[in-house]
Amino acid sequence: MLKKVNTFWFSIVLAFVFYGIIQxxxxxxxLNPFYTNTLIFICINIILAVSLxxxxxxxxxxxxxxxxxxxxxxxxxxxxxxxxxxxxSVALIAGGxxxxxxxxxxxxxxxxxxxxxxxxxxxxxxxxxxxIFLNIDYVGGAAGMQVTHATTWTTSFLCLIxxxxxxxxxxxxxxxxxxxxxxENEIAADAMGINTTYYxxxxxxxxxxxxxxxxxxxxxxxxxxxPVNFGFLKSFDILIFVVLGGLGSLxxxxxxxILLTIVSTFLQGLPxxxxxxxxxxxxxxxxxxxxxxxxxxxITDYFGKWGRVKGGNQYGG
Amino acid sequence: xxxxxxLFNGISLGSIYALIAxxxxxxxxxxxxxxxxxxxxxxxxxxxxxxxxxxxGLGFFPALILSMAVCAVFGVLIERIAYKRLRSSTRIAALIxxxxxxxxxxxxxxxxxxxxxxxxxxxxxxxxxDIFGVQISSQSLLILLVSVVLMIILQFIVHRxxxxxxxxAVSFDPDAAKLMxxxxxxxISATFAIGSALAGAAGVIFGVYYTKIExxxxxxxxxxxxxxxxxxxxxxxxxxxxxxxxxxxxxxxxSALGLSLWRDAAAFIILILILIFRPSGIFGKNSKEKV
Amino acid sequence: xxxxxEIDVYYGSIKALKGVSLNVNEGEIVTLIGANGAGKSTLLxxxxxxxxxxKGKIEYHNKSIAGKQAQxxxxxxxxxxxxxxxxxxxxxxxxxxxxxxxxxKDTKRIRVDxxxxxxLFPRLFERKKQLSGTLSGGEQQMLAMGRALMAxxxxxxxxxxxxxxxxxxxxxxxxxxEEINRDGTTILLVEQNAHMALxxxxxxxxxxTGSVITSGTAEKLQASEEIRQAYLGGM
Numbered sequence: 001m002l003k004k005v006n007t008f009w010f011s012i013v014l015a016f017v018f019y020g021i022i023q024x025x026x027x028x029x030x031l032n033p034f035y036t037n038t039l040i041f042i043c044i045n046i047i048l049a050v051s052l053x054x055x056x057x058x059x060x061x062x063x064x065x066x067x068x069x070x071x072x073x074x075x076x077x078x079x080x081x082x083x084x085x086x087x088x089s090v091a092l093i094a095g096g097x098x099x100x101x102x103x104x105x106x107x108x109x110x111x112x113x114x115x116x117x118x119x120x121x122x123x124x125x126x127x128x129x130x131x132i133f134l135n136i137d138y139v140g141g142a143a144g145m146q147v148t149h150a151t152t153w154t155t156s157f158l159c160l161i162x163x164x165x166x167x168x169x170x171x172x173x174x175x176x177x178x179x180x181x182x183x184e185n186e187i188a189a190d191a192m193g194i195n196t197t198y199y200x201x202x203x204x205x206x207x208x209x210x211x212x213x214x215x216x217x218x219x220x221x222x223x224x225x226x227p228v229n230f231g232f233l234k235s236f237d238i239l240i241f242v243v244l245g246g247l248g249s250l251x252x253x254x255x256x257x258i259l260l261t262i263v264s265t266f267l268q269g270l271p272x273x274x275x276x277x278x279x280x281x282x283x284x285x286x287x288x289x290x291x292x293x294x295x296x297x298x299i300t301d302y303f304g305k306w307g308r309v310k311g312g313n314q315y316g317g
Numbered sequence: 318x319x320x321x322x323x324l325f326n327g328i329s330l331g332s333i334y335a336l337i338a339x340x341x342x343x344x345x346x347x348x349x350x351x352x353x354x355x356x357x358x359x360x361x362x363x364x365x366x367x368x369x370x371x372x373x374g375l376g377f378f379p380a381l382i383l384s385m386a387v388c389a390v391f392g393v394l395i396e397r398i399a400y401k402r403l404r405s406s407t408r409i410a411a412l413i414x415x416x417x418x419x420x421x422x423x424x425x426x427x428x429x430x431x432x433x434x435x436x437x438x439x440x441x442x443x444x445x446x447d448i449f450g451v452q453i454s455s456q457s458l459l460i461l462l463v464s465v466v467l468m469i470i471l472q473f474i475v476h477r478x479x480x481x482x483x484x485x486a487v488s489f490d491p492d493a494a495k496l497m498x499x500x501x502x503x504x505i506s507a508t509f510a511i512g513s514a515l516a517g518a519a520g521v522i523f524g525v526y527y528t529k530i531e532x533x534x535x536x537x538x539x540x541x542x543x544x545x546x547x548x549x550x551x552x553x554x555x556x557x558x559x560x561x562x563x564x565x566x567x568x569x570x571x572s573a574l575g576l577s578l579w580r581d582a583a584a585f586i587i588l589i590l591i592l593i594f595r596p597s598g599i600f601g602k603n604s605k606e607k608v
Numbered sequence: 609x610x611x612x613x614e615i616d617v618y619y620g621s622i623k624a625l626k627g628v629s630l631n632v633n634e635g636e637i638v639t640l641i642g643a644n645g646a647g648k649s650t651l652l653x654x655x656x657x658x659x660x661x662x663k664g665k666i667e668y669h670n671k672s673i674a675g676k677q678a679q680x681x682x683x684x685x686x687x688x689x690x691x692x693x694x695x696x697x698x699x700x701x702x703x704x705x706x707x708x709x710x711x712x713k714d715t716k717r718i719r720v721d722x723x724x725x726x727x728l729f730p731r732l733f734e735r736k737k738q739l740s741g742t743l744s745g746g747e748q749q750m751l752a753m754g755r756a757l758m759a760x761x762x763x764x765x766x767x768x769x770x771x772x773x774x775x776x777x778x779x780x781x782x783x784x785x786e787e788i789n790r791d792g793t794t795i796l797l798v799e800q801n802a803h804m805a806l807x808x809x810x811x812x813x814x815x816x817t818g819s820v821i822t823s824g825t826a827e828k829l830q831a832s833e834e835i836r837q838a839y840l841g842g843m
Contacts (some may be wrong), residue, residue, distance in 0.1 A: 062409055064416075109593045115408045116351050120543065121592045124585035127540075131582040232536070236416060243413055275424040282417035287402050290410040479710070486696050486707055492658055493694035498682035498711040498759065 012161070019157050026153055036153060040221055042261045043156035044214050047163045049241035049257040050250060051210035054167050056239075057248040057296075058176060059203035060183025062119040065106070066238045068126030069099040069208040071230035073215020075133055078147045078225060083138075088150040092159070092216040099212025100205045102129070107204030111197050114186075126235055134227040144226030151221040159217060163210045168250060170206065179203055183248070240282055246292030251299040256292075321451045323573045324566060329457045329526065331565020332464035336519035337542030338549070338557035339471060340392075340512025346488040346552035347508045348404070353415040354395055355516055356539020357422035360532060362388040362517025363524045364426070370438050377440040381463070381521045385514040392513025393506045401502070419539075426532040434531035437524035460522050467518055468558055471511065475554060480507050488552065537581065541568075544588045550598025559599065609634045609794060610655070610686075610763060615664030615674070617647075617654050624650040626818045627664070632763065632796055637789050639797040639805040639826070641839055642815035648798040649691050651815070652765045655796075656688035657681040668763070683711050687761035691768045691798075693752040697741030701732055704740050704751055708758030718758070725754040728784060746777040750784075757788065764788065766797045770804060782808055802839040806830050814839070 022039065025031040031039075052066045073095035080091035106125050113121055139145045170176050178199045181189040190196050219225045241260060245252025260278075267274035285292060337359055344352045365384040369375040375383065399418050403411045441456045475481035483504045486494040491501050523538065524530050545564045549556025564584060571583045591598065610632040617625040625647045632638045640648045653659045655666065657678035666674040673681055687708075696704050705725060709718045726733035729750040735743060740751055749769055756764060766785065770778040778801065786808050789795050799805035806812055806826045813823040814835065822829070829835050 056409075062412070109589065113592055113596065116349075116412060117547075117592055117596055119412055120351070120547070121589055123540075124544075124588045124592075127585050128582050128589075131579065131585075135578050135582075233420075236420070239413070239416075247409070272424050272428045275420055276428060279417045279420035279424065283399060283414050283421060286406075286410045286414040286417065287399070290406055482699070482703060482707055483710065485699060489696050489698050490694055493690060493696065494707075495658060495678035496656060496682070496688050496690060496694075497707045497755070498679040499707070500677075500679050 012165075015161055019154075022157075023153060037221070038261070038265050040151055040153060040156045040217070041265070042258055043153075043160045044217050044221070045238075045241065045257040045261045046254050047160055047210055047214040047217070048238045049245070049253040050163050050167050051207040051214070052238050052242050053245075053248075053250055053253040054170070054179075055203050055207040056242055057246075057250075057253065058171055058183060059179040059200060060186075061200055061203060062115060063106075063122040063204075063207075064119045064232075064235050064239055065122035065124070065126030066207075066211055067230045067232070067234035068106075068122075068129040069102060069211035070215040070218065070234065070238075071126075071129055071133060071227070072099045072102050073212030074219035074225050074230070075139055075145070075215075076212070077216030078145050078219045079139065081150065081220070082145065082147060088155070088216075088220060091220075092155075092213055095216040095219075096209045096212040099215065100209035103204040103206075103208025103211075104201060106208070107201035111200060123232065123235070126230075127232070130227050130230050133230075140226075142227060144224050144228075146224055147219045147222070149220060149223060151217045156217050156221075159213050163213070164250070164254075167206070167210070171250065175199065175202070180248075237278075240278060243282065244285055244292055246294035246296060248296030249292065249294040249298055252292055252294035252297075255294070255299070319573075321449065323569050325451055325453060325457075327566030327569035328562060329461055329565070330569060331545075331562035332461055333519050333523050333526070333538065333561075334542045334545045334564050335558045335561025336464055336467065336515045336522070337538060338545040338561045339468070339554065340516045341543050341546040342549070342551055342554060342557040343484070343508050343512045345546070347484060347505055348400065349408075350400060350403070350411050351415060351543065352395075352400075352512075353412070353419040353539070354422060355512070356535030356537075356542070357419050357426075358388050358392050358395070358513045358535075359516040359520045359523070359538060359542075360426070360530075360535035361391055361422070362513075362520030363530045363534065364435075364520075364532075365517065366521035366524055367435055367437055367530060370440050371435075377521075377525070380440070381518055384517040384521050386517075388517025388520070389510040389514040392509040392516075396506055396509040401505075419535075423532055423535070430532070432532055434529050437528045437530060439528075441525060457526065460526055463518070463522065467515060471515065471554070474511065480504070484508050541584050544584050547588060547596075548591055548598055550601030553598065553600045556598055556600040609669060610796070611665070611667040612651075612655070613665040613667075615654065615661040615666065617650055617659055617661050619650065619659075624818055625654070625661075628815070628818070628820055629664075630813050630820060630823070632794060634794055635789075635792070636810040637785070637795045637797060637808055639799055639802075639809040639812045640815055641799055641802040641805055641812060644800065645817075646815045647818040648815055649767055650818075652688060652690075652767050652796070652798055655681075655765060656686060658688075679711065682759055682761075685760075685762035686765065687756035687759045687763075688765040689752045689756045689767060689769065691771065693745075693748045695740040695743070695748050695751050695755070697739065699740060700737055701740050701743070701751055702736045704755050705732075705736075705758050708755035709760075711759065717760075721758055721760060725757055728757075728787065729754050746773050746781070749773065749781060753781075753784070753788075757793075761793060763794045763796065766795060768798060768800060770799060770801045778804060802835075806840075 026036055048066065048070065055061050055063050076098045077091035077095035080086040080094050081088060106122060109121060133139055134142055178194045181194055182196050182199055186196055241257040242253050245256035264274050340355050341352060344350060362384045365387045366380045369380040369383050395418060399414055403414055441459060444455045446453045475484065483499045486497065486499060487501050487504045495501055541564060545560035546557045548563060549560030567583060568580050571580050612628060612630045614627045614629055615625055616623060616627060628651060642648050650659065654661055657676055660675040665672060668684060668686065673684060705722065712718055731747055732750055732754055740748065743751060769781050782804055785795060797805055806829060809826040812826050812829050813820050
């Protein structure tokens with residue numbers, strides 16, 4: 001137990017050392033804005049991936065509408081800063097909270113729906129959210145909304161660490177094990193006395209909260225947000241991080257979010273090629289390695305350091 | 318009279334949804350897969366019809382038949398290449414593959430011919446009739462007629478022919494079907510062929526009716542048709558037809574009320590309501606999930 | 609006519625049959641008796657091509673059918689009436705019977721066989737336009753057997769035909785099985801109701817936890833003290 005706590009703090013310290021180095025490079029202008037921006041974008045994508053990982057990978061609730069929560073976070077935080085003159089930090093939290101409330105709204109019907117049907121329902125919710133913003137003149141309708149640039153490396157890194165710490169700890173707690181048991185066999189979990197309703201909704205709420213935070217960072221990094229940024233393709237982008245990394249593996253989601261963000265940054269000028277590669281990779285992975293890059297394992301499993309239960313190892317390990 | 322007019326427009330739109338929804342419902346019925354790529358089969362059908370009419374000078378009916386044939390082959394190829402391996406994998410893996418295939422087709426088409434839209438040539442004579450104050454064009458009447466005839470043919474195939482009976486047997490109990498000597502793989506392919514041919518027909522009809530087509534045109538009608546299939550009870554063939562018509566009418570009414578920007582939202586709201594309150598659809602029987 | 613030699617069959621990673629051997633001669637009624645989970649159904653599924661053996665030989669008329677597709681096996685003349693009937697509940701009685709003749713092209717003879725099946729099971733004739741899901745358990749069993757007969761099998765595999773039926777109905781069903789056999793169809797019958805099964809069988813095999821533990825003529829097994837104790841309720 002003591003060892004586990006030590007590794008935890010060790011990782012935190014390591015993360016901040018990494019942060020410090022990057023921050024130093026940025027302030028001494030050794031990293032140009034392009035790379036800084038890519039790093040911020042990677043942070044945002046990791047937050048999205050990890051938050052969806054909790055819903056799909058851990059709890060097994062198949063949501064393909066994560067962009068809806070991202071959109072809510074983006075718009076709410078933008079309204080807070082641009083229309084109501086609130087500070088950025090307040091705006092971020094407000095975006096997260098509103099997205100979490102939406103997660104509650106989506107989570108409740110999910111109690112009645114499973115598998116494919118749930119997937120389609122979440123897709124429907126995301127589309128409805130998008131269409132609502134499209135129809136509200138207050139936020140600029142289809143033309144979108146101008147947002148000041150406020151997201152920095154520091155804010156995005158802090159949000160990232162917060163997300164990972166909260167979700168990793170949740171997963172390692174008894175709540176996390178309850179969620180995993182729902183993923184593995186909901187009926188059995190129910191029969192064992194696990195309050196499946198509670199945990200499914202909890203997963204949606206926590207996942208949506210962090211997606212909302214990511215939305216705030218996203219909005220204040222791009223100068224403008226438009227409903228078209230939050231369509232089905234965006235949900236799909238997030239989904240592929242989780243699936244490619246391995247459903248049930250947090251570090252897998254992180255690694256694939258980093259890799260794919262870098263790949264798509266380089267393919268920015270060739271959007272079609274990017275989509276062809278993305279979809280081809282997805283189909284190939286599903287056909288030949290449906291468990292993803294890492295399965296339900298974590299990077300730490302390979303080093304034998306940090307616990308074993310994290311993602312609930314299917315292979316009995 | 319205004320309402321009667323809207324009702325007719327709604328039925329025309331609904332017949333397109335119904336044709337696409339039939340493919341969704343048949344495929345779901347037989348392999349329990351939401352074939353997301355079905356919207357792309359519809360798009361391929363529309364483009365095939367376009368090229369056949371605009372470049373090879375084919376008439377409406379030859380173009381329709383050609384595009385149905387092309388789509389039938391295309392649908393079977395998708396099934397054989399991508400979905401066949403998924404028979405024993407998880408639902409999530411199957412659904413993700415279907416989404417992947419759908420995107421792959423969209424972007425390969427864009428890669429090959431660009432994303433620019435095409436204007437569908439006018440192949441049908443277009444005269445307007447005035448029936449009880451309702452403006453009905455000969456074109457939309459013909460389109461409606463074609464859709465209905467195709468649905469009747471489908472009903473005949475499913476209920477009266479050997480392959481139709483095999484399809485129903487496989488979707489009810491694949492193992493028992495095998496014991497009858499039914500080749501399950503071929504039956505599944507036949508289902509994809511028929512469903513895809515209907516989507517191809519819907520593509521041509523859509524092109525003629527709405528005159529503008531583009532590579533991403535399959536996404537929204539595809540999703541709507543899926544909603545129609547769920548509305549009618551997924552896996553149930555008459556349900557898909559009724560669901561298509563209902564959805565078409567609801568959408569036209571929402572537009573007619575001056576809420577055209579909310580049209581797409583209406584469809585998704587219907588979807589969510591039906592999923593929550595009656596997930597087995599209008600015609601489905603409620604079944605409890607078994608352990 | 610059917611020769612099974614030393615087959616091993618797995619259900620996933622569980623070994624369900626271990627080195628099972630048996631043979632069925634033309635014209636016989638052979639029965640497999642054994643407790644729930646002994647592997648009887650697994651054996652029938654392997655014979656009809658729903659499962660594939662990992663090891664061993666299955667020969668039918670001196671040709672190997674081990675691991676062949678179900679349709680090939682039906683075509684060769686083996687029909688399987690599965691456990692729990694598995695009728696197509698969404699179709700009428702008539703359509704179910706038509707599906708039984710799925711591989712046959714001799715339309716005229718199919719008509720004749722329809723009549724034969726209706727003669728054997730008059731109840732099915734009365735209900736031929738009815739959805740088979742609305743039939744009673746006994747009627748569904750008759751339909752499942754009629755459906756298999758429509759393929760004109762030379763060997764009929766019957767899995768638990770008496771399951772869940774009232775005693776009087778069980779008697780009727782067994783009488784019909786004997787009648788089918790008299791008409792020239794060889795029968796391999798799996799039953800938990802060992803008493804009934806042995807009363808009509810020529811020979812029997814006893815299966816326990818995936819292996820054949822004893823076999824012999826029906827009379828011999830009926831007389832055996834051990835078999836009586838274990839399977840015939842000590843009668």
